[in-house]
Amino acid sequence: MPWIVGVSGASGTPYAAAVLRALLDAGEAVDLVVSRASRLTLLDETGIAFRDAHWRDDLREWLARGADGKPGVFDADVSAVRYWSAGDLAAGPSSGSYPAKGMLIVPASTACVAGVALGLSKDLLQRAASVTLKERRTLVVAVRETPLNGQTLRHLVALDDAGARVVPTSPAFYAGATHIQDLVDFVAGRVLDAAGVGHGLYRRWKGELGGGAPGE
Numbered sequence: 001m002p003w004i005v006g007v008s009g010a011s012g013t014p015y016a017a018a019v020l021r022a023l024l025d026a027g028e029a030v031d032l033v034v035s036r037a038s039r040l041t042l043l044d045e046t047g048i049a050f051r052d053a054h055w056r057d058d059l060r061e062w063l064a065r066g067a068d069g070k071p072g073v074f075d076a077d078v079s080a081v082r083y084w085s086a087g088d089l090a091a092g093p094s095s096g097s098y099p100a101k102g103m104l105i106v107p108a109s110t111a112c113v114a115g116v117a118l119g120l121s122k123d124l125l126q127r128a129a130s131v132t133l134k135e136r137r138t139l140v141v142a143v144r145e146t147p148l149n150g151q152t153l154r155h156l157v158a159l160d161d162a163g164a165r166v167v168p169t170s171p172a173f174y175a176g177a178t179h180i181q182d183l184v185d186f187v188a189g190r191v192l193d194a195a196g197v198g199h200g201l202y203r204r205w206k207g208e209l210g211g212g213a214p215g216e
Helices: 013-025 036-046 052-063 110-118 124-134 150-161 180-195
Strands: 003-007 030-034 081-085 102-108 138-143
Touching: 003 013, 003 124, 013 030, 013 036, 013 052, 013 102, 013 180, 030 036, 030 124, 052 081, 102 110, 102 124, 102 180, 110 124, 110 138, 110 150, 124 138, 138 150, 138 180
Parallel strands: 003 030, 003 102, 030 081, 102 138
Antiparallel strands: none
16 A cells, blocks of 8 residues: 655655655655645756656656755656646545555645645645545644744644644754755654654664764
């Protein structure tokens, strides 16, 4: 069964790329939903135009980029990815009878958070998230916004009450980051931790002070 990965329009496309690469490296199948708004963000942050008719080539180019925008950093095999258009409300993930392990929304915009919390199902991303909640499957929401106002905080509490795991895209520094990719991978790793997917994206805390110091 696949993991559904939804990419919303918030800034943070490198987070989504890191999560997708790690899922594929772990041997997981992925069903991918890219919102219309996220295409604009992806174009702005990477220069890549994500097109339905050429999604496989565009996805491969996207996943090959490092967090600093440098192309050709990673070797991305996207053969285990199935893509669904965000406007396709008859797609597999729109139904609870469609088999899936759960869903990861990364990054999650405040508009996406609100739509899922209110059950709006305005596109496939929101509909798949609503299905994930109603079927009591794992839903991880990697919210990317600052500062957060009261309305968004209430929506996040509603998602938590509904059983979702809320993961702010907040990198930590105890893992000894020396590059922007390390900070991105830490957040991606925490997203995967919340989903119970194994990975080796960051150095875990071992209770020893100084473990993240330069040269360790």
